[in-house]
Amino acid sequence: MKVLSVTSEMYPLAKTGGLADVCGALPGALARQGVDMRVLLPAYPGARELCGPCAGGVPLGLPLGTATLRRCEVAGGTVWLLDAPGLYDRPGGPYQDTDGRDHGDNWRRFALLAQAAARIAGEGAEGWTPDAVHGHDWQAGLVPAYLRAGGCDVPSVQTIHNIAFAGQFPAGIFGDLGLPAGYYDMEGVEFHGGVSFLKAGLHFADAITTVSPTYAEELTRPEFGHGFDGLLRARAGDFTGILNGIDTGEWDPGADPLIERRYSSRSMGRRAANRRALCTAFALDGERPLVSVISRLTHQKGIDVIFDAADDIVARGFNLIVLGAGDAELETAAHDLAMRHAGRIGVHVGYDEALAHRIQAGADALLVPSRFEPCGLTQLCALRYGALPVVAPTGGLIDSVIDATPASLDAGVATGIHLREVSARGIGAALGRLAEIMAEPNRHARMMRNAMGADVSWSSSAGRYAALYAGLVDGRRRIRESRAASAAKRG
Numbered sequence: 001m002k003v004l005s006v007t008s009e010m011y012p013l014a015k016t017g018g019l020a021d022v023c024g025a026l027p028g029a030l031a032r033q034g035v036d037m038r039v040l041l042p043a044y045p046g047a048r049e050l051c052g053p054c055a056g057g058v059p060l061g062l063p064l065g066t067a068t069l070r071r072c073e074v075a076g077g078t079v080w081l082l083d084a085p086g087l088y089d090r091p092g093g094p095y096q097d098t099d100g101r102d103h104g105d106n107w108r109r110f111a112l113l114a115q116a117a118a119r120i121a122g123e124g125a126e127g128w129t130p131d132a133v134h135g136h137d138w139q140a141g142l143v144p145a146y147l148r149a150g151g152c153d154v155p156s157v158q159t160i161h162n163i164a165f166a167g168q169f170p171a172g173i174f175g176d177l178g179l180p181a182g183y184y185d186m187e188g189v190e191f192h193g194g195v196s197f198l199k200a201g202l203h204f205a206d207a208i209t210t211v212s213p214t215y216a217e218e219l220t221r222p223e224f225g226h227g228f229d230g231l232l233r234a235r236a237g238d239f240t241g242i243l244n245g246i247d248t249g250e251w252d253p254g255a256d257p258l259i260e261r262r263y264s265s266r267s268m269g270r271r272a273a274n275r276r277a278l279c280t281a282f283a284l285d286g287e288r289p290l291v292s293v294i295s296r297l298t299h300q301k302g303i304d305v306i307f308d309a310a311d312d313i314v315a316r317g318f319n320l321i322v323l324g325a326g327d328a329e330l331e332t333a334a335h336d337l338a339m340r341h342a343g344r345i346g347v348h349v350g351y352d353e354a355l356a357h358r359i360q361a362g363a364d365a366l367l368v369p370s371r372f373e374p375c376g377l378t379q380l381c382a383l384r385y386g387a388l389p390v391v392a393p394t395g396g397l398i399d400s401v402i403d404a405t406p407a408s409l410d411a412g413v414a415t416g417i418h419l420r421e422v423s424a425r426g427i428g429a430a431l432g433r434l435a436e437i438m439a440e441p442n443r444h445a446r447m448m449r450n451a452m453g454a455d456v457s458w459s460s461s462a463g464r465y466a467a468l469y470a471g472l473v474d475g476r477r478r479i480r481e482s483r484a485a486s487a488a489k490r491g
Helices: 018-031 045-051 106-123 143-149 171-176 197-204 213-218 229-234 268-281 303-308 310-315 328-340 353-362 378-385 395-400 406-411 424-438 441-453 459-490
Strands: 002-006 036-042 055-062 065-074 077-083 132-136 156-160 168-170 194-196 207-210 239-241 290-294 319-324 345-349 365-368 388-391
Touching: 002 018, 002 106, 018 036, 018 077, 018 132, 018 459, 036 106, 045 065, 045 077, 055 106, 065 106, 077 106, 106 132, 106 143, 106 171, 106 197, 132 143, 132 459, 143 156, 143 197, 156 197, 156 459, 168 171, 171 194, 194 197, 197 229, 207 213, 207 459, 213 239, 213 395, 268 290, 268 353, 268 441, 290 353, 303 310, 303 328, 303 424, 310 319, 310 424, 319 328, 319 353, 328 345, 353 378, 365 378, 365 424, 378 388, 378 395, 378 441, 388 395, 388 424, 388 441, 424 441
Parallel strands: 002 036, 002 132, 036 077, 132 156, 156 207, 207 239, 290 319, 290 365, 319 345, 365 388
Antiparallel strands: 055 065, 065 077, 168 194
8 A cells, every 4th residue: 555645844954843753653553554755844944954864856847836856764764855955955933933923925935735646646656656645734735626627536535633724825826726727615615705725625635634523523513623623524524534643653751762761661650850850950849749831831731720720839838840832922921921930930942852751751741722623742751751731621632641630540541631621720730639649649550550651652643544545545456447347338
């Protein structure tokens, strides 16, 4: 089975969030399922630098411009970098310039990516032709539209990682996309008077997935669907939620070279050394229990709610460490909290992969009070490291964390705590429950062992993706055979 993955991010080559981690881990997980997945990624400067010398150099003359496919090997898998210097070789990140403004030609940059994917699907590249194409988020949303418009019968999958980002652009760009005029329609790419790349993927893809079963259900409701709920209800038979996993080789407290002391569920006493080292690094009192936040600092992630609860968190006897970057006003608020609660709250604005590992290994709990959360990855890492997740009751957070109710505690299966409400009061109440659990060492240790024993790998989910691809490819084969048989009868 050969599958082309089309994405705007892939760890370690380009990352702004969890999309990169998923697209970086999925090829290796699928290889164990017998799937040969190759990745198509824009040749951002950082990606080219990390890849080093690339092989190949397949020229592509596309409707939106000329590009070159450059092949490199990353963690044993093949990545094609789409090299179009005028579109991708520039300062800033994948979507924004150095001042945090969206690149004005993002529509062209990612339409070209989709055109390249459709060309590879139809004609192959370097002797390799995919059996299916898997596009991620709005940046790959035009792929199914180009496949349909070009008469290519390679089946496609569109995955929604976060429906809040729809790839919405003015209607005036439609004429430059090279799609049939009839595609600018409610039954096409039109969305609220403009062009939505995500809408194209949701309408034209053969199958739609999202990153957790609960988020899939939530997206069919108006309060979560961002205007796509009706379309997703109409396509319910083609829409499913498959929970993300993490790379359990990369996130392994028993072998992690980035933490102070390695440990396992059988040697949790060693874990205390990680908390002491972490508290020393942030000049915090190492005797107090430690709550952590590893997140983009945004309203969606509920960071404002955490900051509203900060005084109460400290008053309840907890220290707090915050790692992340995002909205400028929240970054400023984080610094202000650290100054006001010196010795109790530590802050690192920015992203530091090594520090994220050390926090997961040293914190007693991880706060994730997201207002909505498609899947979330930090809580999966926290489970793996025995930092009990305290999470909002939404999306993949529900699917991955077993709430410490009286019944689940008595049954010995709880792995974390669900907030009763996403508010400062809700966080305070949840931390009150956490404190009660930590006051019972045996119960606390049992929860930590449960958390560390949870299956957060890609194994099960990769199997579901492999089965989805196989079903689509088999369905398309049967259609071809039926058409051939009909043609033979007519002949």
